Amino acid sequence: MSQDNLEIKGCMTEYAGSPFFGYSRGVGDGRDENPRTPLLIQPDAKSGIMPSMSDDTQLANIINRARRGIAFTGAGISTESGLADFRSPGGVWSRNQPVMYDDFLRSRDARVRYWEMRQELYREMSDAQPNVGHEVIAKLERLNKLAAVITQNIDGLHQDAGSQNVIEIHGTARIVSCVHCGKEWTPVEIMARIDAGDAAPDCDACGHPLKSKTISFGQAMPEDLMAEAFSLASQADICLAIGSSLVVEPAASIPRIAKEHGATLVIINREPTPLDHLADLIIRDSIGQALQTAFEQLKNVTR
Numbered sequence: 001m002s003q004d005n006l007e008i009k010g011c012m013t014e015y016a017g018s019p020f021f022g023y024s025r026g027v028g029d030g031r032d033e034n035p036r037t038p039l040l041i042q043p044d045a046k047s048g049i050m051p052s053m054s055d056d057t058q059l060a061n062i063i064n065r066a067r068r069g070i071a072f073t074g075a076g077i078s079t080e081s082g083l084a085d086f087r088s089p090g091g092v093w094s095r096n097q098p099v100m101y102d103d104f105l106r107s108r109d110a111r112v113r114y115w116e117m118r119q120e121l122y123r124e125m126s127d128a129q130p131n132v133g134h135e136v137i138a139k140l141e142r143l144n145k146l147a148a149v150i151t152q153n154i155d156g157l158h159q160d161a162g163s164q165n166v167i168e169i170h171g172t173a174r175i176v177s178c179v180h181c182g183k184e185w186t187p188v189e190i191m192a193r194i195d196a197g198d199a200a201p202d203c204d205a206c207g208h209p210l211k212s213k214t215i216s217f218g219q220a221m222p223e224d225l226m227a228e229a230f231s232l233a234s235q236a237d238i239c240l241a242i243g244s245s246l247v248v249e250p251a252a253s254i255p256r257i258a259k260e261h262g263a264t265l266v267i268i269n270r271e272p273t274p275l276d277h278l279a280d281l282i283i284r285d286s287i288g289q290a291l292q293t294a295f296e297q298l299k300n301v302t303r
C-alpha cells in the first residue's frame with residue numbers, strides 16, 4: 001500500500017443534501033477544513049479523490065485514472081433490470097429451501113425440486129434486459145479503463161450489454177450441462193423436456209443428471225476462474241464493487257485483494273458492507289444513475 005493511500009481517511013458526512021461518505025486528507029494539513037474552497041485542495045495524486053467533489057465526480061476522477069481496473073458485480077446491478085435478488089426477501093431462495101449439491105447428485109426427488117425452482121428462475125430471467133449500469137461497465141472496458149468484469153451473477157446481462165471479458169464465478173444460468181460428461185444444452189431445450197413431463201432430465205449421451213451450469217450450494221467454486229479473478233484483482237488499479245453485499249466468500253475476497261495490492265476501492269451498494277472500512281469511496285445511490293453520471297463526467301475531468 002502506498003503512502004498516498006494511507007493518507008486517505010474516510011469520514012461520513014452530508015453533502016449537497018445527499019448522504020455520502022466524503023474523504024479528507026490526514027488530520028493537520030488544514031486543506032480540508034472548508035469544503036467550499038476546492039481550489040485550495042489538490043486531488044490525491046494516485047486516486048484522484050478530492051474532498052470537496054460530489055461523489056459522481058470523484059467516481060469519474062477515479063475511473064479516469066484507471067488502466068487495468070476491474071468491476072466486481074453482484075445481484076444489485078441486476079435488480080435494476082427487474083430481476084429479484086434470489087437471496088433477498090421474496091426471492092426464489094427465500095421461498096424455497098435451496099437444493100444442496102450432494103442432495104442433487106444423490107436424490108431424484110431433490111433434482112425434481114431443483115428443476116421446479118429453476119423453471120421459476122428462468123421465467124424471471126427470460127425477459128430481463130441489461131440496464132444502464134451494465135452498459136456503462138461495457139463502455140469502460142472498450143475505453144480500456146476496465147480489464148474485466150468479475151460477477152457473482154448468473155444472468156448473462158453483462159455479455160448482453162457488450163462486456164467481453166466476463167468472469168462468472170458462480171457460473172451461468174444460460175447453459176445446462178451434464179454433471180458427468182459436460183454435454184451442454186440451452187435452458188429452452190431443457191424447459192421443453194420438463195414441460196413434456198421429464199421432471200428431472202438426464203443426459204442423452206451418458207445418462208447422468210443435467211444441471212444448470214451454475215455453482216450450487218455445497219458445490220466447489222471453479223478453481224481456474226477464481227485464480228483468474230484473484231490475479232486480475234491483484235493487478236487492478238481500481239476496483240468497482242457494485243451491487244454486492246460482499247458477504248459471500250470467497251467471492252468477497254476479490255475487492256479486498258485488489259485493495260491490498262494498491263487498487264482504489266469504490267463500493268456502490270444500497271446497504272453497508274463488511275468492506276466499507278477499506279473503501280476509498282462509497283456510493284449509496286442507484287447503480288445505473290451513479291455510473292451513468294460518472295461516465296458523462298469522464299470527458300470533463302482533468303487528464
Ligand SMILES: [Zn+2]
Nearest residue numbers: 178181203206
Ligand atoms: Zn452426459
